Amino acid sequence: MILNVKNETSKLEAVVLGIPDSMGNEPTLEETYDSKSYESVKLNQYPKESDVAFEMGEFEKVLKKHNVQVFRPWVLEDCNQVFARDVGMVIDDKFIIANIIPDRADEQEAYERIINSIAKEKVIKVPEEVHFEGGDVILWNEFLFVGCYKQSDYKNYKTARTNAEAVQFFKEEFPNKWVIDMELVKDDFDPYVGILHLDCTFQPVGHNKAILYKEGFRNPMHYDILISLFGRDNVFEVTKEEMYWMNPNVFSISPEIVVSEKHFTRLNNHMREVWGMTVEEIPYRNVSRMGGLLRCSTLPLIRS
Ligand SMILES: NC(=[NH2+])NCCC[C@H](N)C(=O)O
Numbered sequence: 455m456i457l458n459v460k461n462e463t464s465k466l467e468a469v470v471l472g473i474p475d476s477m478g479n480e481p482t483l484e485e486t487y488d489s490k491s492y493e494s495v496k497l498n499q500y501p502k503e504s505d506v507a508f509e510m511g512e513f514e515k516v517l518k519k520h521n522v523q524v525f526r527p528w529v530l531e532d533c534n535q536v537f538a539r540d541v542g543m544v545i546d547d548k549f550i551i552a553n554i555i556p557d558r559a560d561e562q563e564a565y566e567r568i569i570n571s572i573a574k575e576k577v578i579k580v581p582e583e584v585h586f587e588g589g590d591v592i593l594w595n596e597f598l599f600v601g602c603y604k605q606s607d608y609k610n611y612k613t614a615r616t617n618a619e620a621v622q623f624f625k626e627e628f629p630n631k632w633v634i635d636m637e638l639v640k641d642d643f644d645p646y647v648g649i650l651h652l653d654c655t656f657q658p659v660g661h662n663k664a665i666l667y668k669e670g671f672r673n674p675m676h677y678d679i680l681i682s683l684f685g686r687d688n689v690f691e692v693t694k695e696e697m698y699w700m701n702p703n704v705f706s707i708s709p710e711i712v713v714s715e716k717h718f719t720r721l722n723n724h725m726r727e728v729w730g731m732t733v734e735e736i737p738y739r740n741v742s743r744m745g746g747l748l749r750c751s752t753l754p755l756i757r758s
Pocket of ligand 1: 487540651693745749
């Protein structure tokens with residue numbers, strides 16, 4: 455398979471979609487590793503496997519309707535494999551195997567078949583000290599945005615997944631890209647405050663548009679950079695409440711077609727009416743209760 459991903463929106467041809475089968479038992483509070491799951495367990499709202507399976511089935515149908523080839527990881531017993539995004543990622547024609555949080559490391563073996571179908575020299579494994587997850591890396595042609603956390607208490611946060619070493623790694627590995635690091639606000643317990651991955655606070659859509667949550671950036675200058683790159687009129691800013699429901703985590707099938715959650719009324723209307731896009735609305739609220747949404751459930755392999 456010849457990989458090709460240079461941005462978040464070019465026409466999608468092949469993607470890995472996570473899989474809801476055999477998710478295992480609901481985690482205990484101590485076993486959760488993101489604030490949203492923590493809250494769901496605490497409020498007794500952690501989703502049932504059948505509800506997650508229904509929502510992911512709706513997602514798969516939309517992808518297939520648009521002629522996208524959908525790959526799945528193989529099913530591991532009692533293992534949550536919904537969020538394909540984080541285990542690795544494609545940049546240009548390379549597959550980078552991520553160095554993810556140890557609680558999730560088991561998920562990676564299920565991608566062996568997919569990785570084996572890629573030429574060996576195109577598969578990159580990062581050094582041990584480099585921590586990153588795919589949700590923190592956003593491609594925008596010559597730009598590579600990396601969500602990270604660089605403070606000395608990095609290891610105290612289960613929700614800090616990408617470190618300063620990763621930023622350096624991307625700079626060295628992709629010398630022709632402009633790597634921009636964006637430090638995120640972290641909070642392991644409050645989903646109204648902490649940002650798990652960059653794709654929970656920012657995402658390009660359409661041609662040169664972006665969805666953005668200002669308070670997610672630890673350094674206001676990082677927000678300013680995005681505003682100046684995209685242009686204020688091309689940015690849809692979400693509220694705290696919309697961030698909580700993960701509005702920035704929609705998923706593009708092409709610059710004209712985006713998959714979104716059916717409750718995202720304000721965003722969906724804006725994308726349709728102001729940006730002229732086709733919005734495929736699906737139910738995905740149960741999945742959101744585990745700390746990720748549509749982008750998080752996918753790992754694009756080929757965008758033309
Ligand atoms: N790209 C993302 N935002 N992924 C969300 C992953 C959520 C998952 N519960 C975790 O903590 O790892």
